[in-house]
Amino acid sequence: MILEKVINKIEIQSEYKDFVDTYIDNLLTEFKGKIHSIYMCGSIPKGTATPFKSDADFTIVCEDPKEFDYERLSKIKDKLLQEYPILTKIDTVICSMEDVLSKPNEWGFWVKVICVCVYGHDVGEQISPIRISPEFIxxxxxxxxxxxxxxxxxxxxxxxxxxxxxxxxxxxxxxxxxxxxxxxxxxxxxxxxxxxxxxxxxxxxxxxxxxxxxxxxxxxxxxxxxxxxxxxxxxxxxxxxxxxxxxxxxxxxxx
The missing domain is CATH 1.20.120 (Four Helix Bundle (Hemerythrin (Met), subunit A))
Incomplete structure (x- = not known):
């Protein structure tokens, strides 16, 4: 059996659209030229988020995660949590293109199946269909x-x-x-x-x-x-x- 994508269509609720756009803009400004693509998973891109209970889950794909200043990233998140109190927290995972392409049953699965691309070219499209098997698990x-x-x-x-x-x-x-x-x-x-x-x-x-x-x-x-x-x-x-x-x-x- 082939694993299908969890989120096939982005349906961000109106309460969260401004936050998502603002966070992406902040990331692109702060880490200019270092980001290949940005992804989301969870309730916000599915359109099922609950204000003051749901968090925001992002994944950044880049060439080299070591180029990112995590303290600067934390400051962006702290600032936006104050501006958008409907969020409980903002989680942001950073991985490399090599991780996604060389580990299809790990990072490839995460990007291809769990996440949906909200900025840039979807590297998940380069991952072959993932077959469910003991090896995959x-x-x-x-x-x-x-x-x-x-x-x-x-x-x-x-x-x-x-x-x-x-x-x-x-x-x-x-x-x-x-x-x-x-x-x-x-x-x-x-x-x-x-x-x-x-x-x-x-x-x-x-x-x-x-x-x-x-x-x-x-x-x-x-x-x-x-x-x-x-x-x-x-x-x-x-x-x-x-x-x-x-x-x-x-x-x-x-x-």
Whole structure:
């Protein structure tokens, strides 16, 4: 099966159009000549964003991410968050053209399937159709352990309650996405609606349903204690890691 694009048509709501245009203009002015293309994913380009609850997710593709001054990027985001309080946060990922083209099952998947191009030439068009397979799922999760370990450390050491809530929400979402990736061969599509994602995991994964429900509850309401959340998250990740290990062993036996 071929993975279809999550967002086929950009439908940015009127409340967000000025922000999107302003942010892109700021990026192009501040990093003139360094940006190849800009992408969005999530609720804003889908037209399903909720004011004061939704965040903005951007991806910048460039020749060399090291050329970007991340402090200057943070200042732009902080300024616009004050000007557009309907946003909860602005996330911006930066990757290279080489990353997208040389890692089709990782960065290529992100740009081609998850994101939609809002500026420049869509490099995702250069990526061959992505077929769902155990190899793809394993490649897709190449960096999952590193990402989970990173956010685990951040959450474990965060003393500010606001940051704890943010990390718990992001951590639970990342784990749910990882669990969902395990069942792609059953679904045939990448789902980015969290309710649907949770229900599909329950239908197809041999995992304790209470664990999935608890993880989703933490995503919805991140005011749970750090200790309680980490207990849930660690158990969910152990299931995911074991399932991935079994998948890798099965693939190796066929080689």
């Amino acid at each position: 394993l490649d897709l999760n190449t960096d999952t352990k590193e990402e989970v370990d990173h956010i685990h450390r951040l959450l474990s050491t965060a003393s500010d309650h606001t940051m704890q809530v943010r990390y718990i929400k992001g951590y639970s979402k990342r784990l749910l996405r990882a669990l969902y990736s395990l069942v792609l061969e059953d679904t045939g599509v990448w789902e980015d609606d969290m309710v649907t994602m949770k229900n599909v995991i329950l239908d197809h994964c041999e995992i304790d349903p209470t664990l999935v429900d608890d993880l989703y509850a933490c995503y919805l309401d991140s005011n749970v204690s750090v200790e309680e959340f980490l207990e849930i998250a660690d158990e969910a990740y152990r299931y995911f890691e074991n399932a991935l290990r079994v998948m890798a062993a099965s693939r190796a036996s066929l080689d």
